[in-house]
Amino acid sequence: MRKLQKSWLLLKDVVTTRVLGNFGNRLYKVMNLRTLIKKLTSALTVLLAVVLFAPTAYADGNVETGKKLFEENCTSCHFFGRDGQGPALKDVTTRRPEAWLKQWIKQADKMIDAGDPVGKQLKEKFGVVMTNFEWMTDAQIGDIIAYLKTNPTDLPGGGGDEKKEDGPKPPINPDNPDVKDKEATSSVKSLINFLIVLILIAVLIIMGAVFNVLGLISRYTGIPFSNPHRINAWLMIVFMVVGLGATFWEFKVHGKFALIDNAASEHGASVDSMLMTTLYITGFVFVVTQIALFVFAFMYRHKPGRKALFYPHNNMLEYIWTIIPAIALTVLVINGFTKWSSITKKAPENAETVEVFAYQFGWNVRYAGADKKLGEFSFNLISGTNPLGLGVEDQYTKLKAEVDTNLAKNEDLYKRMQTIPDPTSEEKEEMAGLVQKIRLQKAHLSRLAALEGDKKMFNKTADDDLVLKEIVLVKNKPIHFVFRARDVIHSAYSPHFRMQMNCVPGMPTTFWFTPTKTTAEMRGILEDPKFDYYLYCAKICGAAHYNMKIKIRVVETEAEYQKWIAEQKPAFAPAAEAVPANAPAPADTDTTKTQVMALNAK
Known part of the structure; x- marks a missing residue:
């Protein structure tokens, strides 16, 4: 240690007086390690304070929070300037009451089941029900609505599809609180970025100076500073x-x-x-x-x-x-x-078969109806009103007529576009798209024609099937799941049942098990009164993959299960035929009754 101290004093003298003169003496003072450490600590403290307290400057901005939530959860299905998998959201806060929007975001399916007219129209138009976001708090939903009130048009695929308005844009009001929040957010972020860069530069300078000093010590003394x-x-x-x-x-x-x-x-x-x-x-x-x-x-x-041993x-x-x-x-x-x-291995004979159908980004579940049989299906029969492609003849007829009508419209449009003397590049692109669409529709029609008269496909067993949004199981009763997928590969995963199976388009897969704990029992075990079993998707299948789940409820007795089944309605229940008010009474064919009436008349 004494040698090291002498070396340091010698180095100081050499560097400061003989090498660098007065400038070297000042440099030594600046490079004093204690001073540098104090300065570095002070700078890091300032940076930490800014990072910790700066978020409060923009955490109150509901619009920013709502934008983040919207982009994370809603952009896979919604745009602003046009319809996507769901309706366009431009001016939605003026078209729908805020209370309705909050309830719709949380429990869209329950509103439809309750007969909400707007919800039923949306389901009929788009053929799907919006994903429930029951996990969101009221404050988070309020943030999303606050963001929607700004009528943003700059999301990918949204604003670009809107018609651009001519003329100058209205001036930005500097007193608008949203504008102030955005300006404050931008200023704070710029300050943080500047301080981070400044601290990094200071750290690099300090590290370089320290290593230079240590190198000079070793060079002038010949004593290695470290091993x-x-x-x-x-x-x-x-x-x-x-x-x-x-x-x-x-x-x-x-x-x-x-x-x-x-x-x-x-x-x-x-x-x-x-x-x-x-x-x-x-x-x-x-x-x-x-x-x-x-x-x-x-x-x-x-x-x-020391020499290594060659072994x-x-x-x-x-x-x-x-x-x-x-x-x-x-x-x-x-x-x-x-x-x-x-x-x-093969499921037991007493296992109930339930079909689970995966799609981006949700699940449909099919239970057998009164006939206790799951009906036939075909991917060619999938439509907006028949999302599982079940073998229901009425749905087949509607789908065939719909495809035929759309094909005729596209062929007519293509013929009219061919008469354009000098089509633009956009028109040529649209015509190419029409050719592709016509080809696909013709192929679809030919596949539908092949199903016509298929007695096995349309054997009426699918007419009473139940298509639901909840899975209900009975404790200690085997359940046999049959998995299908509509679009991409999904993976059905329920951790508490130790169940996972891929759902592959065009290739049904199966998995059976016997549940041993009811939902109520598991809530007691976990001491969580809000616990529910869920079936998740464990395969990254798209933007909203993480939100793809369906509730599983395990009941204690078969009676509870049968009561629940009895409350469900078939997906394609036939509409009751109305009887005209002035319809004549049916003829009485009871011979005995006719004879008695004749005797009374005499």
């Missing part, structure tokens, strides 16, 4: 302790989210056992190998005079690290294969 091998060796121990400590902390704090002790299905316990066996084996190997890795790196660090081969070691992993992997594979085989 990099020793530093790296101790860093290995630090990384080992911190890494393993963080691993065990993660298991302790977040292990409860692994769902390893609350399976709600019969096979769930075996799945949990398999996962825990895998975790114990791989966890033991992980801890042992990591400790060996870092400890060996520490023990055999570079030292002067090319050892048959016994080869046997050990080949046979032991092979045994461990064999146990894991056989264990997993056995469990998977028991899960995917």
Whole structure:
């Protein structure tokens, strides 16, 4: 240490007086480490204060919060200037009461079921029901409505489709609170960015100065300032302790989210056992190998005079690290294969079959009607009023007529566009699109024609099927799910039932299990009165993938389930025929009654 102090004094004298003169003396004072650390600490404190307190300057901006929520949850289906999967939202806050909008965003399907006229019109027009956002708070929905009141037109695909208005735009009112909020937000963000850049530059300058000083010390004294091998060796121990400590902390704090002790299905316990066996084996190997890795790196660090031993081969070691992993992997594979085989075997005879239909971005569930049979289906029959493509003859007739009408309109439009003498590039593009659309519609018509008279497809079994937005199961009664998909690959995932199965367009898949805990029982176990089972999509299927879920309710008795089923209405219930008020009474064919009336007349 004394040598180092003498070296430092010598370096100071050399650098400040002989090399840099007065400027060097001033530089030394500036580069004093304590001063630099104090300045750096002060700068970082200022930056931290700005970062912590600056958000309050724009957190009150409901419009900004609403815009963020809207872009995260609504842009996959809605535009402002035109219809998408849902209606255009321009001026929606003036066309609909705010209370209606709040209820619609939260529970659109319940409003339709209650007979809301606007909701029913939207469902008939677009063929789908808007996703419920029951998880949103009233404040969040209020923020979205506040954003909609600004009538934004700059979202991708939205504003660009609106007709541009001629003439100058009205001047911006500087007293508008929304304008002030945006200006404040922009100013604060600019200040934060400037301070961050300033601090980064200061840190780089300080680091460069420190390393330059340390380099000069070593150069003028010949004494190495540090031993990099020793530093790296101790860093290995630090990384080992911190890494393993963080691993065990993660298991302790977040292990409860692994769902390893609350399976709600019969096979769930075996799945949990398999996962825990895998975790114990791989966890033991992980801890042992990591400790060996870092400890060996520490023990055999570079030292002067030490030479590594050349050790090319050892048959016994080869046997050990080949046979032991092979045994461990064999146990894991056989264990997993056995469990998977028991899960995917044929469903029991008393299992009820329910179809789950996935689409972007929601689920439809189909239960058998009074005939206890699920009807036939075909993707060619999918339409706005028949989203599952069920074999219902009335729906088939309507769809065929609709496709035929649209084809005739497009062919007529194409013929008229061909008469344009000098079409523009946009018109040529539209004509090419019409050709493609006509080709697809003709192909669709030919496939529909092939289904005409198909007795198996239209055998009436689908006429009474129930198409619902909720799954209801009975405790201890096997359920056999049949999964289908309309557009892209989805993945049906219900963690508490330990169930996951891909939903592939054109290829039905199945999964069966027996639920063992009702919804009420699980609420008691988790001490959460608001808990519900859900079926999620575990495959990234598009912009609103994360919001794709459907509730599963498990009831205690078959009687509860049958009562719920009796309350549901078939998707294609035939309309009751109206009897004219002036219709004649049906002829009486009862011979005995006729004879009595004749005798009385005499």
